[in-house]
Amino acid sequence: MTNLVIFASGNGSNFQAIIDATSKGDLHAQIKGLICDHKDAYCITRAQNHQIPCVLFNRKDYESKSDMDEAILNQCRLWDADWLILAGYMRLLSSVLIQSYPQRIINIHPSLLPQYKGKDALGQALAAHETTLGVSIHYVDEGMDTGSLIAQYPFQIKGDEDRSLIEEKLHQLEHKIYPLVIQQLIKEKP
Numbered sequence: 690m691t692n693l694v695i696f697a698s699g700n701g702s703n704f705q706a707i708i709d710a711t712s713k714g715d716l717h718a719q720i721k722g723l724i725c726d727h728k729d730a731y732c733i734t735r736a737q738n739h740q741i742p743c744v745l746f747n748r749k750d751y752e753s754k755s756d757m758d759e760a761i762l763n764q765c766r767l768w769d770a771d772w773l774i775l776a777g778y779m780r781l782l783s784s785v786l787i788q789s790y791p792q793r794i795i796n797i798h799p800s801l802l803p804q805y806k807g808k809d810a811l812g813q814a815l816a817a818h819e820t821t822l823g824v825s826i827h828y829v830d831e832g833m834d835t836g837s838l839i840a841q842y843p844f845q846i847k848g849d850e851d852r853s854l855i856e857e858k859l860h861q862l863e864h865k866i867y868p869l870v871i872q873q874l875i876k877e878k879p
Contacts (some may be wrong), residue, residue, distance in 0.1 A: 691718040691875045694770040696778035697725055701732025702860055703776035703797060703867055708739050710868030721768035724761055726780055758785040782829055794829040797867050799859055801841055806834035820846055824863050826870045840870050
């Protein structure tokens with residue numbers, strides 16, 4: 690069975706979608722653990738609710754970013770991780786992790802990359818009056834949302850739609866496609 694380690698910093702709704710997909714058998718993998726960098730993040734509660742081990746990494750506890758990533762790498766190795774899955778993890782990864790898991794770290798981002806990288810991509814797109822929005826899944830490199838694209842899923846909105854409705858559409862799309870793409874990658878690169 691393929692071992693996944695999930696990285697999340699916040700609510701963890703994509704983490705929950707991955708949990709649900711493994712539980713239903715749609716995603717043939719085992720979630721070995723959650724890496725989190727915020728002690729109050731709801732994703733920790735989600736992990737606890739499903740008896741998934743979670744390790745909190747606080748940047749202030751390490752002299753450097755690469756020291757923290759080295760500690761994260763050691764934890765991923767303890768969990769025998771095959772893939773690292775970023776699901777709302779709000780930190781850039783250093784070469785320590787990226788070189789240890791080449792083409793085995795993926796991220797989901799709420800825009801049609803290369804447009805609207807970084808935080809609040811939806812807000813950036815709406816401020817630009819975009820009517821075609823979307824979700825990108827990409828390999829992770831050391832840049833901010835700059836890794837090679839794996840898949841993109843666009844959708845249309847009306848110019849006057851409420852942001853909360855747009856966010857709901859976006860999340861529904863993310864929750865549907867992320868587990869499917871992960872499963873496809875596992876099939877292609879077991």
